[in-house]
Amino acid sequence: MKLIQTSRDALWKVIIEKFFPAFLEFFFPEYIQMLDLDKGFDFLDKELVEIRPKSKGNQRYMDKLAKVYTHEGNEEWVSIHLEVQGYYDLTFEERMFIYYYRGFDKFQKRITALAILTNDESDHPTQYHTSFMGTELTYKFNTYKLAEKTPEDFADTDNPFAIIMEVAWYALKKNKPNDDELYSFKIRLVRRLKELNYDTEHIRVLFGFIKKYVNFEKPEINLKFEEETNIILGNELTMDIAEVIIQDAKRQGIEEAEQRLNHKIEETKQELTHKFEEDKQELTHKFEEDKQELTHKFEQSQKQTALNLQKKGFSNIEISEVLNISLDELLYLIEKK
Numbered sequence: 001m002k003l004i005q006t007s008r009d010a011l012w013k014v015i016i017e018k019f020f021p022a023f024l025e026f027f028f029p030e031y032i033q034m035l036d037l038d039k040g041f042d043f044l045d046k047e048l049v050e051i052r053p054k055s056k057g058n059q060r061y062m063d064k065l066a067k068v069y070t071h072e073g074n075e076e077w078v079s080i081h082l083e084v085q086g087y088y089d090l091t092f093e094e095r096m097f098i099y100y101y102r103g104f105d106k107f108q109k110r111i112t113a114l115a116i117l118t119n120d121e122s123d124h125p126t127q128y129h130t131s132f133m134g135t136e137l138t139y140k141f142n143t144y145k146l147a148e149k150t151p152e153d154f155a156d157t158d159n160p161f162a163i164i165m166e167v168a169w170y171a172l173k174k175n176k177p178n179d180d181e182l183y184s185f186k187i188r189l190v191r192r193l194k195e196l197n198y199d200t201e202h203i204r205v206l207f208g209f210i211k212k213y214v215n216f217e218k219p220e221i222n223l224k225f226e227e228e229t230n231i232i233l234g235n236e237l238t239m240d241i242a243e244v245i246i247q248d249a250k251r252q253g254i255e256e257a258e259q260r261l262n263h264k265i266e267e268t269k270q271e272l273t274h275k276f277e278e279d280k281q282e283l284t285h286k287f288e289e290d291k292q293e294l295t296h297k298f299e300q301s302q303k304q305t306a307l308n309l310q311k312k313g314f315s316n317i318e319i320s321e322v323l324n325i326s327l328d329e330l331l332y333l334i335e336k337k
Contacts, residue, residue: 020066038094096125
């Protein structure tokens, strides 16, 4: 089970990276005209590591952070959060808010967020709210609840994400068909895929998603599917994307290692800062003690010198001139115990 989930993580990451403009058109149709996709986009993996909340337990989700441009020339950020495993996460809304405030705090960037919910549960969180003693904050974010959709929502569009989301819809427990129905569905999508007129690499990635995301129960049906798709698309296009998944898993491992390293650096930094403050306070206290002790010894030395001069018949005015202090300071020194 864990292997399937890991593969799904990789499939989502690869599909979003390969079809990001189509992703934006599918999920942000009312805002797509604002974006200047001719200027390109960048995935901000390093920045994502810095703002990503720490995962709790075995919760599974996939996230991406992308930089896009508006027609006004502004650089904006898009945060994508996709729930991969069907579970109810009590901290989901809080995690969405953490992405936002960390991004704004660290990089001063406006971030639009999209949560794609591919679980079977009926919950549909859309905002994070907190309040205390008259102060309150509500953070709203975009959501796409797959369980609330129907196959009609994925029809009559050439956007490849219609195919992707329909595949994910049939992966829901309540919608999963038997092997014969799944075979017919997948073959229909493969024929539809061929009509999209994409290059070899993009077709291979899309086919890999169709093939890997929802599995057949019977091996013989899977073999039949591979034989039929080889006829439809050709052997070159139906090559397995296992290598893509492996590469993505390696990159994910690097990202997680970098996150752990950054966390360790931050912990070490905090420890060193705390130790520095402790040492600073200790040194300051020791300095004050030494200063007071030296001041006391110096005053005692001056006082003894003044008393010796008095015994030899020097006037107070003469003694103050010798010690280079005022007459008032001399009198205070002599009288001080």
